[in-house]
Amino acid sequence: xxxxxxxxxxxxSVFLGLIFNALSNMPSDCDPSLPSxxxxxxxxxxxxxFDNFDSHCGGGFMSDGSSANFMxxxxxxxxxxxxxxxxxxLATSLPDYNRSRFAEHLNNSDSILYGYxxxxxxxxxxxxxxxxxxxxxxxxxxVIVGG
Numbered sequence: 001x002x003x004x005x006x007x008x009x010x011x012x013s014v015f016l017g018l019i020f021n022a023l024s025n026m027p028s029d030c031d032p033s034l035p036s037x038x039x040x041x042x043x044x045x046x047x048x049x050f051d052n053f054d055s056h057c058g059g060g061f062m063s064d065g066s067s068a069n070f071m072x073x074x075x076x077x078x079x080x081x082x083x084x085x086x087x088x089x090l091a092t093s094l095p096d097y098n099r100s101r102f103a104e105h106l107n108n109s110d111s112i113l114y115g116y117x118x119x120x121x122x123x124x125x126x127x128x129x130x131x132x133x134x135x136x137x138x139x140x141x142x143v144i145v146g147g
Contacts, residue, residue, distance in 0.1 A: 003009070003139045015134070029058040029066075030055055030066070032056075035070075036047055038055040038057060038066070042057070042101065043083075044084075044141070045083035046078070047076035051072075051136070052069075052070055053068065054083050054112055061087070065144040065146075067141065067142035069139060070139055071128060071136045071139070074135075074136075077137065084127070085117045085119065086125050087117060088115070090115040090129070091115065092112065093112065093114065094114050102128050102142070111127040112131060114127070122146060124143070125142070126142075
């Protein structure tokens with residue numbers, strides 16, 4: 001009888017694991033090939049000229065937000081910032097406590113801009129801009145929900 005309940009408990013644990021895994025791997029709510037979906041989802045306006053756009057919007061179980069990265073002309077950064085809650089001036093270094101999902105992309109860059117703004121600790125926007133190429137900057141933008 002004990003073996004039966006042990007087997008039942010293991011089976012139930014495996015079942016819960018499969019459910020959690022399926023919910024965690026749900027697709028993004030926006031298609032990276034359609035940047036307008038990202039704009040609508042996170043309520044920002046991309047500049048008219050950008051390249052190499054990639055994004056992830058929500059989706060999944062207990063999703064914590066959305067993110068995008070793209071390349072822009074340096075003159076277009078302020079246009080993008082005007083559609084966010086992030087206020088200039090941007091810092092020229094990452095804060096010590098930064099846990100950005102994009103930080104690993106910046107290990108080789110000595111030239112960045114950084115901005116972050118939170119509303120009541122439940123909604124925040126973060127931007128990291130790699131400015132190492134003077135002709136085209138890489139923007140890493142994320143929306144954090146729930147903390």
